[in-house]
Amino acid sequence: MKRKQGPDCWIFRWRETDASGKRVRRKVVLGTVEKYPTESSAIRAAESLRITINEEQPRFPQQPVSVAALITHFKQHELGAMQEDDEGRAYSTRIVYKDFLRLYVEPKWGDAGLREVRAVAVEKWLRTLPIAKGTKSKVRNIMSVLFNHAIRHEFLPQNSNPISMVRQSAKRKSIPDILDVAELVALFEELSRRERVMVLLDALTGLRRGELMALKWKDANLEELELAVTRSIYRQVVGPCKTEASMKPVPLDPWIAEELLTWRRASPYNQPEDWIFASTRKKGKQPYSPDAILKRCIRPAATRAKITKRIGWHTFRRTFSTLLKANGEDVKVIQELLRHASAKITLDVYAQAVTPDKRRAQSKVAEMLRAGRGMAEKCLLDPSGPSAISKEVVSD
Structure with a gap:
C-alpha cells in the first residue's frame, strides 16, 4: 500500500465472523517495505499473523500451514526476549533452539506442510547429517517441541506429533574425559x-x-x-x-x-x-x-x-x-x-568413567575367580582332594 506520507507498507486483509454471526472485513498493517523489502518476506509475516488470528476462532478448521510459518509462530510465542520473572526457557536454551531451527530444520523442512512431515522421512534425514549423535538427538527433540507447539495451538489434532515416532540415539562415540x-x-x-x-x-x-x-x-x-x-x-x-x-x-x-x-x-x-x-x-x-x-x-x-x-x-x-x-x-x-x-x-x-572403585570392584570378582580356578586345578592334580565339591557343582 502506498502512502502519501511515510514509507509504503504491507496490509493484511481477511474476513471473520463477529459475535452476531456476520462476516466482517478486517485489516492490519504488517509493516513497512523497509521491514519487509520483498513480497515473500511479507507473506511469511502474514502467515504467522494468520495463525494467530485463526487461534482466536477455534470453531473453524485450521488451514494447513508450512513448517516455516510454524517456526516463526514458535519463535514469537516461546523464544522471544526474556521478561522479568520469566519462567520460560533459559536464555541459553532459546538461543540454541533458534540456532538449530535456522541451521537444520528450516532449510530442510521449511516449505513442507505440517501434515507432510513423516517420521520415517525425518529419521532418514537425520542419518545423513554429518554431525554427532548427540547433536542429531537434540535436533530431533527440538522438532518434537516444535510440533507439540502446533498441537497445543490447535494447528494439528491431539496425539499427532510425527516426531514422537522418530528414533535417534544420543549415544556418544567416545567417552568424555575426566581428570584424576x-x-x-x-x-x-x-x-x-x-x-x-x-x-x-x-x-x-x-x-x-x-x-x-x-x-x-x-x-x-x-x-x-x-x-x-x-x-x-x-x-x-x-x-x-x-x-x-x-x-x-x-x-x-x-x-x-x-x-x-x-x-x-x-x-x-x-x-x-x-x-x-x-x-x-x-x-x-x-x-x-x-x-x-x-x-x-x-x-x-x-x-x-x-x-x-x-x-x-x-x-x-x-x-x-x-x-x-x-x-x-x-x-x-x-x-x-x-x-x-x-x-x-x-x-x-x-557411571561413564573407569574409576578406582570400579577397578577395585572388578578386582574382587577376579580374585574370587582366580581362587576358584586354583581350587579346581588342585582337585585335578590331587584325586584324593575334595571330590565331593566338584560333584556337587556338576550336579547343579
Whole structure:
C-alpha cells in the first residue's frame, strides 16, 4: 500500500465472523517495505499473523500451514526476549533452539506442510547429517517441541506429533574425559591466581560454566561457607539458572573459601554487586568470557602440565561427580551437590568413567575367580582332594 506520507507498507486483509454471526472485513498493517523489502518476506509475516488470528476462532478448521510459518509462530510465542520473572526457557536454551531451527530444520523442512512431515522421512534425514549423535538427538527433540507447539495451538489434532515416532540415539562415540587428582593438582600448579580460583571453585562445586561466571561477591557467604547460585549467564546475557533444582545453595569447603577471600582482596572489583570474575577489559561491567579463559589460559596450562586430555568447562563438573562416587558418596548426596533434576542424570554422569572403585570392584570378582580356578586345578592334580565339591557343582 502506498502512502502519501511515510514509507509504503504491507496490509493484511481477511474476513471473520463477529459475535452476531456476520462476516466482517478486517485489516492490519504488517509493516513497512523497509521491514519487509520483498513480497515473500511479507507473506511469511502474514502467515504467522494468520495463525494467530485463526487461534482466536477455534470453531473453524485450521488451514494447513508450512513448517516455516510454524517456526516463526514458535519463535514469537516461546523464544522471544526474556521478561522479568520469566519462567520460560533459559536464555541459553532459546538461543540454541533458534540456532538449530535456522541451521537444520528450516532449510530442510521449511516449505513442507505440517501434515507432510513423516517420521520415517525425518529419521532418514537425520542419518545423513554429518554431525554427532548427540547433536542429531537434540535436533530431533527440538522438532518434537516444535510440533507439540502446533498441537497445543490447535494447528494439528491431539496425539499427532510425527516426531514422537522418530528414533535417534544420543549415544556418544567416545567417552568424555575426566581428570584424576594428580592431573588436577598439576593443572593448579600451572594456573595464575585468577584461573586457579576459577578451576578450583568449579572442580569443588560442579557449577556449570554459566553459573560460575554469573557469581557475584554477594553470593559468597564466606562465614557460613555457602554459595548462592541464583543466576546464569550466556553470551553476556544474564538469566535464571537451567532448572529450579539448579538454584539451590552450594556448600563451600574452607579451602576454597580461603582462596576466594584471597582473590577478593586482590581483585579491583570486590564490592557485593561486583562479579567475582569481573573482566578488567570491560572495566568490571561484565564477567570474563568462559570460552576465552579456557582457550587462552586453562588449555595452555594443561599442555604445560603434560595433560593430553581434551579439557572443557564441563570436564570439571564431570570430574567432581566421578570423584564423589569414587569416595563412596550416596547418589542422593551427589544429585543434590550437582543440582540435577533427577538421580538418573547423576547416574548417567558418574557411571561413564573407569574409576578406582570400579577397578577395585572388578578386582574382587577376579580374585574370587582366580581362587576358584586354583581350587579346581588342585582337585585335578590331587584325586584324593575334595571330590565331593566338584560333584556337587556338576550336579547343579
